Amino acid sequence: MSYKKGEAYTLTILGAGTIGQALLSAYLASEKAEAAPSKIIACVRSEESAKKLETQYSSASSIQFETSFGEESNNKAVEEAAVVVIGTKPYITEAALSPVKDKLQGKLLISMVAGWTIEQFQTYSSKISRVMTNTPAKYQYGTAVIANSSDITEDERQLILELVSPIGKVVELPEKNMDAATALVGSGPAFVLSMLEGLVESGISLGIPFKESLECSIKVMEGTAKMVELSGTHPGELKHKVCTPGGTTIAGLVEMESQGVKSGIIKGVQAAAHRASELGKK
Numbered sequence: 001m002s003y004k005k006g007e008a009y010t011l012t013i014l015g016a017g018t019i020g021q022a023l024l025s026a027y028l029a030s031e032k033a034e035a036a037p038s039k040i041i042a043c044v045r046s047e048e049s050a051k052k053l054e055t056q057y058s059s060a061s062s063i064q065f066e067t068s069f070g071e072e073s074n075n076k077a078v079e080e081a082a083v084v085v086i087g088t089k090p091y092i093t094e095a096a097l098s099p100v101k102d103k104l105q106g107k108l109l110i111s112m113v114a115g116w117t118i119e120q121f122q123t124y125s126s127k128i129s130r131v132m133t134n135t136p137a138k139y140q141y142g143t144a145v146i147a148n149s150s151d152i153t154e155d156e157r158q159l160i161l162e163l164v165s166p167i168g169k170v171v172e173l174p175e176k177n178m179d180a181a182t183a184l185v186g187s188g189p190a191f192v193l194s195m196l197e198g199l200v201e202s203g204i205s206l207g208i209p210f211k212e213s214l215e216c217s218i219k220v221m222e223g224t225a226k227m228v229e230l231s232g233t234h235p236g237e238l239k240h241k242v243c244t245p246g247g248t249t250i251a252g253l254v255e256m257e258s259q260g261v262k263s264g265i266i267k268g269v270q271a272a273a274h275r276a277s278e279l280g281k282k
């Protein structure tokens with residue numbers, strides 16, 4: 001079956017690992033939306049992972065929830081679904097999709113996989129939505145960048161937005177930006193955690209205990225990001241506002257510039273985007 005607005009449908013997550021569960025957690029934690037599935041089936045490879053999913057999510061929502069593992073059972077889950085989310089690692093994606101190829105035709109296929117293009121997925125279905133998100137999605141503080149194939153209808157586009165929005169912030173971009181989004185959004189938390197670690201350790205090196213240094217560092221990051229968002233002011237302008245001539249902040253910034261902190265961040269994200277562009281290639 002394929003998705004028809006207003007009709008009950010099953011959503012199958014083929015590969016409900018870290019990122020598949022981030023989507024699942026955010027969705028189940030949100031208020032039941034208009035286009036919510038009547039049933040969600042979370043598919044994994046092993047029985048052990050299926051059992052963990054069962055324990056964690058089976059009573060989390062009024063939406064009927066099932067788990068599945070193994071090729072035969074996963075094939076049935078895809079057959080039953082009108083919408084399929086693929087959340088496997090890039091190098092496993094072909095092996096996960098090949099056995100269900102016939103059952104995917106005409107269905108809406110939402111990909112969370114890094115590197116795989118819309119064109120590559122169109123071997124399986126013409127209706128493809130590429131979604132790049134990140135692990136904070138689990139706590140509804142995620143970011144998701146979406147690029148849809150051209151034959152996604154407006155109803156399907158609305159459905160995708162409704163399914164993905166509980167993640168946090170959703171941004172629609174052309175597919176040509178997906179490798180950059182994979183680096184900035186998908187890998188972004190690791191980069192920010194590295195910066196956070198740097199702040200925490202700076203506090204410790206200057207005599208602040210770990211717990212307090214962590215608390216301060218988290219709030220500095222969160223508060224600064226919120227200030228940029230709420231003020232609508234350019235980050236550079238806000239930065240210069242806190243630089244007293246000859247003061248402490250400018251002394252710190254000059255040292256960071258000489259250490260190449262900003263260019264290091266830019267080059268790191270560019271390297272991740274380059275790697276993302278290689279992932280879907282054989």
Ligand SMILES: NC(=O)c1ccc[n+]([C@@H]2O[C@H](COP(=O)([O-])OP(=O)(O)OC[C@H]3O[C@@H](n4cnc5c(N)ncnc54)[C@H](OP(=O)(O)O)[C@@H]3O)[C@@H](O)[C@H]2O)c1
Nearest residue numbers: 015016017018019044045046049088089090096113114186
């Ligand atoms: N993790 C991130 O921060 C992040 C961010 C953005 C995008 N992504 C993208 O998300 C995708 C998944 O990454 P991940 O970190 O979530 O990986 P993961 O935690 O390893 O999850 C992959 C899941 O796929 C299941 N699986 C493997 N083979 C399968 C098959 N043939 N049929 C059905 N399920 C199968 C695994 O089951 P078992 O548990 O039984 O092995 C596992 O639950 C990747 O393409 C990655 O690029 C990840």
